[in-house]
Amino acid sequence: MTPESQVLSVASWLLVVTFLQLALYPSLKKCLKQYAFPASFAASLLLFTILTWYCGLARFPVQFALVPFVLLFAYHLYRRNYTWVELKKEWRWELIFLIFFSLMLTVRFVNPTISYAEKFMDHAFLASIMRNPVVPPLDPWFAGGTMDVYYYLGYWIFGCLGIVSGVPSNVAFNLSLPTVLGVAAVTVYAIGTLLLNRFRWLPLLLFFIPNPSLFYQLITGSSISSALWNSTRTITNTINEYPLFSFTWGDLHAHVISIFNQVLLIFLLIYLYKFWDTLESRGRWLICGLAALSLGSMPLINTWDVLIYAPITVLVAVLIIWQGWKKGQGISSWSQLIAVPPLAIIIYLPFYQMLTTSTGGIAIVRTPSDPFQFLLVNGWFIAIFLLFLLKDIRGRPYLLLVAVPFVLAGYTAAAIAAIPLIYFLAKKEHSVPDLLAIFGLALLILVELFYLKDNMGDTYFRMNTVFKCYVPAWIILGISSLSMIGAWLSRPGRVPVMPARKSTALAILVVGLLFVVPFLVPLDLNYGSRTLDGLAYLDSSHPGDAGGAAYLRNLTGNEILVEAVGGDYTYYSRISSFTGIPAVLGEPFHEDMWRGDTTGWYSTRPADVRSIYENPDQTVALMKKYNATLLYVGDEEKETYNVSLPSTGIERVYSGQGTDIYRLAE
Template identity: 80%
Template sequence: MTPDYQALSVAGWLLVISFLQLALYPTLKKCLRQYAFPAAFAASLLIFTILTWYCGLARFPVQLALVPFVLLFTYHLYRRDYAWSELKKEWRWELVFLIFFFLMLTVRFVNPTISYAEKFMDHGFLASVMLSPVVPPLDPWFAGGTLDVYYYLGYWLFGCLGIVSGVPSNIAFNLSLPTVLGVAAVTVYAIGTLLLDRIRWLPLVIFILPNPSFFYQIIIGKGLNSVLWDSTRTITNTINEYPLFSFTWGDLHPHVISIFNQVFLIFLLLYLYKHWESLESRDKWIVCCLAALSLGSMPLINTWDVLIYAPITVIFAALIIMRGRKQGLGLSSWGHLIAIPPLAILIYLPFYLMLKTSTGGITIVKTPSDPFQFLLVNGWFIAIFLLLLIKDIRERPYLLLVAVPFILAGYTAAAIAAVPLLYFIVKKEHSLPKILAILGLLLLIIVELFYLKDNMGDTYFRMNTVFKCYLPAWIILGISAFAMAGAWLARPGRVPVMPAKKSAVLATLVIGILFVTPFLVPLDLNYGSRSLDGLAYLDTAHPGDAGGVAYLRNLTGNDRIVEAEGGDYTYYSRVSSFTGIPAIIGQPFHEFMWRGDTTGWYSTRLVDIRSIYEKPDQTVALMKKYNATLLYVGDLERDTYTVNLPASGLIRAYSDRGTDIYRLAG
């Protein structure tokens, strides 16, 4: 795809996002005040998502979800709510969004390929949604199955954005993470503004800061090509990602997509806590409904998040209620808060009724984290907390004894987190950053003591729990730690107020360095196509597949396809992943994790695929068994099977550069 087409795709994508945000923004001005503009980014995306989701559930065109936004925009235009004098005041929010959007876009431009890790899955789900936007979406790796076994709402959101903006999936894939980062950044900047009088940008550091392990890997002599990866595999047999890695690595995966929604809910809870008493009842309802929408979207975007943020939401509601009761306020003053959890369930109730998945329950950790490894992951925040608590520790050193029971039980890492936790708890004054610190430290301790059992085996028993909990912990602790650090630095005599011109020059220099960095570090993994087309690399790396995939992506209808199977995290399953057309089986272990194998499909489907390619007397019958209409024969199929197709029953629909695509006759 030409550079001009890609530029138009970026423009169209941003136009849709800006329209959604601007349509909603005036509605939020009364309840969210100065934060209406930044909050409208995440809020409008979540509202657009639920509207398109119900369109998909009802089998209506998802484009209908734009109608309420058009009506809202027209209404506010009629009321003259878009005065230029007002919009000019919001330029800082827009600038933050665009800086981080284009910063991430630069990273994707340098390394756009859908070629490794979870990118095959991520694009496959995105392409499936765009090919057939129905609820539940079709599973591209399991012909006849749907994604009711997995949390797919993030793919749905960006798939629908691609549909309404006219951006194809191979480019939408590379615009999605920039959107996540841009929206998350402007929301965190709003949090910084809410919590700090000065140095409000400091919490944004959570997105560009490596963990301590990153620097440790350099010190011990690791090569630059492995430092980033190894820093996320620090705690033995676990994954401990942080935002800089997640965005740089580039998987459009649920745990990354969910970041914008996580920080949005944190913002809403902090805002409610700080401004509850000054809000009118209508305004409380609007903010609480937004909180319910955010919380209710979590099980569908990344289910692990709701296990963390549902209790956090309840805790914040309880704190507000307790404060209200001390002031003599009755039920009518906080009934809105009680409505958040049930509303969160009700808004996506059909999803829960369709869900077909299970978990193994909560189990006690018997092999906790090595304390040194724990600090290599969480050390920045622990260090900031302890430095800020030095005075308290000197005054009450006996509270350090809280670590003893954990150490005796063998949970030394938990003991490290327990020390600042207790000191924050016993403080008389509980500011919002300290409340966040308490919640984040509690999360670290819980992950040290318990894990959610899955089918990852004995060696990697904690992998998913640490993986899915440490990223929220990084966000919560990072916002807390840098908000506290910002407040400390802003005290008289510490960091003087910088003149506006010098501040602008410094900011421009830092932003410039950030934009240049992706071109200076080896992020391209030897592809380096310098494009926003995630499939452009096929032209040189897999020319046979390039034409075949392009042909299939232009088809319409409800096809299913047969392609070679070759395990997980490989180039196999590339046809279904690149087109969204369901294959008999894609990456089988992924499907096994989601579906189990109670019906014996695992071995049956793999054997049937081989028979389709190698036993001509069974080819047509087995294709009909799975309602497959297309048969793909490329280099991988010929390398994997002794291809022997029947003389009749198949019609060659495409043939070029060693790739043949057959359609079932009749």
């Protein structure tokens, strides 16, 4: 793609995102007041998502989902709800979104390639949805299968944004994470504004601070790139990512996409907790409806999140009800809260009816985290909490005994988290940061004691549990600890108020430096850069596949592809990944994790693909077995198989740079 077309893609994408947000924003003003503008970023995305999802379920064009937004926008125009005076008041929120969007866009510009880690999978799902936006979406790595074995809604969100904005998947891939970060940042800033009178920007640091392990790696001699990676593999046989790594690494993966939705739910719960008594019934229903939409989207975006945030939502509701009970309020005043969990299930009920995957249940952790490694990951938060609790610890040292049972049972890391937890629980009055600390610390302890069974084997038995729970823990604990610091700094006499001109100059300097950093740090890992086209690197590194993929991406209609089957996390399965056209089999280990091998496909499909390439007498028959229409022969196929194709039954439709594509003759 030319630079000009990429600029147009960014503009078109932002135009759609901004239109969705502005269309919804006035509808939230009455109940969310000054927070309506920032909340409408994430809320409009979720509303757009559910509308497009039901369009896909009903086999309607997803563009129909824009109609309610157009009508809403027209209604607010007619009612003159968009005035220049009102919109000027919201410039800070828009600026926060654009700064973080642009910052992440710069990172993707430096490191755009769809080329390693989970990027092949992420783009495969995105491209499949954009080729054929139906529910459930087609599985690009398992011909005849669908994505009802995986949580795919995050890819659906950005695939549909790509469709309505006219942005191709190879660029939409690199606009998605900037959108996630921009929306998440504006919501976190809203949380900071809710909790702090000054230093409202401090919670935003949760996106920038690394864990202590990164500094430990650097001190012990690791290079910057290896230290960054090793800091997320600190706890033995697990993954402990944090936002700074996740965003710079650049996988458009479910655990990263979900961040914008997590912080929206946190914002909504805090708002309900603080202002429940002042809200009218209509406002309560609206905010609880948004909370239900957010919570209900979690199983489809990143299922692990709902296991964390559903209990938190219930606990916040219990706290609100308890406060109301003490004031003599009746059950009628809590009906909206009680409705949130069932509404969260009902809004995406067809998803659960189609879902075919399952988990192995809960088990007890027998080899918990090494306490030193645990602190290398969570040490900032533990240290901050202990500093703020120092007076309480001196006053009631006997509460330290809560750690003893954990230590005796061999769960020393859990004991470390239990110490600040018990002191927060023992407080007579709990601020919102206190409650967040309680939720986050309890999550860390639970992850030390229990894990969800999967098929990762005995060595990596708790890898996914730590991986998927530590990102929410980082967000919750980050908001909590940074808000505590902000409140402390805001006390009279701590930090003098800086003149507006100086604070503005300092902010511009810091933001400017942030934009320079991606060009100084080697983020591209020796792949292509300086573009937003995630497939541009193919022109130089794999010219045969560049032409072949470009040809296939221009095809429309229902196609099924035969390509070489190889190992996961390699260059194999690349054509289905680049095009979204389903292959007979993509990455086998991923598919085995998702759907299991109940029919014996794990051995049958690779053997059939080999026969298609090597046994010309079976090529046509086996292609028909899988309804395959296209046969791809590139460098990977020639290296993997002794390619011998029939002279009849297939016809060559593309040839270039050593790559041939054949179509099954009708």
